[in-house]
Amino acid sequence: MKVTILGNNSALQAFGRHPTAQAVSVFNELLLIDCGEGTQGQLQRYGIKWRNLHHIFISHMHGDHYFGLPGIINSMSLLGRSAPLHLFAPAALQPIIEAILNVADTTLSYPLLFHPLPEGAAVLVDEPLFTVTCFPVMHRIHCHGFLIEKKSRGRKILPDKCADYCIPHEAFESLKEGADYHRPDGTLIKNEWVTDESPKPKRYAYCADTIYTESILEWISGVDLLYHESTYLEEDREKAALRYHTTALQAAQIAQLARVGQLLLGHFSSKYKDLEPFRVEASAFFPNVMISVEGNTYDV
């Protein structure tokens, strides 16, 4: 799983930084999380094709998280897309998109399937290889975080051991599911002799925009990578709280409490040109912190 940052800034564009958007690549699928103005241009700039994009997730109805969406919806149609596109977003977005299409007399070349986000948490996507779950964060208006989890592919086959015990390929699926193998002659080959535990499936959590809240811990606990907003530094802690945003230090506290693998900071206020102080401030609390950079791809 890989996360490419398309926009790491808050609402006001500054210092070449764009409003929020990111592309998550999981197996062969591309997921788009939030879609600030200019996202289609950023996808072009970083050479990200949307052929495998079938799911878009919009966290909330502040414009810096979705003003690039109508453009992408239109462009896909102009390019003759036929595959369905699933849009998971606050219910209020649907009539806006419909009005935009209607007044332009636009009939899309593909099915746009709108899935309104629930009030609370829910599994939104359950594919054979991964799931996407939404969960509530705390912002000025309803806002969701998203959790993307790879599914376990079962126990790991040890090919050399299987060869030693003359186990045919046809038996591999049941071995992955943990079953023992019974030879035609009745001999029992124990599962643990020929398989190993799979590494824990990777998990990525996205939290923007939100005030500091430990209510999200139940969803993000132990994820490999946590993207958490840090609009401000501690010097603006009060302003952050008033605007339902987080400071870099608070994001680090959440990362520490959730025992995540790595913390990726973003959604920076346009008042900051230099972002290094965010890293310094956060790393005092949590060592594995990274400042998101547009165009950079982060492995989960």
Added chain:
Amino acid sequence: MKVTILGNNSALQAFGRHPTAQAVSVFNELLLIDCGEGTQGQLQRYGIKWRNLHHIFISHMHGDHYFGLPGIINSMSLLGRSAPLHLFAPAALQPIIEAILNVADTTLSYPLLFHPLPEGAAVLVDEPLFTVTCFPVMHRIHCHGFLIEKKSRGRKILPDKCADYCIPHEAFESLKEGADYHRPDGTLIKNEWVTDESPKPKRYAYCADTIYTESILEWISGVDLLYHESTYLEEDREKAALRYHTTALQAAQIAQLARVGQLLLGHFSSKYKDLEPFRVEASAFFPNVMISVEGNTYDV
């Protein structure tokens, strides 16, 4: 009057070109005509401040002409604008903008005054120094062109002549209006001895998007600069007609019929990387043709 191109491309962004937007500077006012996605970024890139922007004009409801508008409206508010902003646009835009503001729980810091465009032609803005008029063009959906005209500032005072005849400064305003001057001793100083004809006030016409139509000639006849769309080259004349667009050659024919000063081409299809063929094709019919380049400023 100066026109800065912020976007010269049609709907699909390509080769670094953006969807339609342009900034027109007339005296101390900045006017924004159309506002494709990314316009606020383009204004930043080219160092154009929106302090003197009080009027925005949207030609029609295809997204490549207004998807950047919600972002600009929001950003102005985040920056604490207080001056009213007049938005001239198709009536259908108003409920969309209102919905976008409502669902975000946004109260703008300034009055946004919506003026729905009429079906036909009308004077939209009548300022002391200039006017803006809309007129119908022919596109797949209702679309307007815009005509920006400086007002005559009256006859041109010849300071040396006025000094020779000992005419006081207080008399200059009535001289500009064409009146003669009566000296206190009763002597008549004829207006034409101390003034000259003013140069004809400059006029700029904007036509995008439109099929080839001579119905616009009455509005654009004799303008100093005509911006006319040329989405395609003649090789795609049929496609142009089907999509209610114009070829470079057709735009040149309109420029010739309208006897304009200069022709500025734009709204290029994303299929063309090299735009020089547009200049070549158009200049066979009309010599004073320019290919619009983003960031370039064209004097009217």
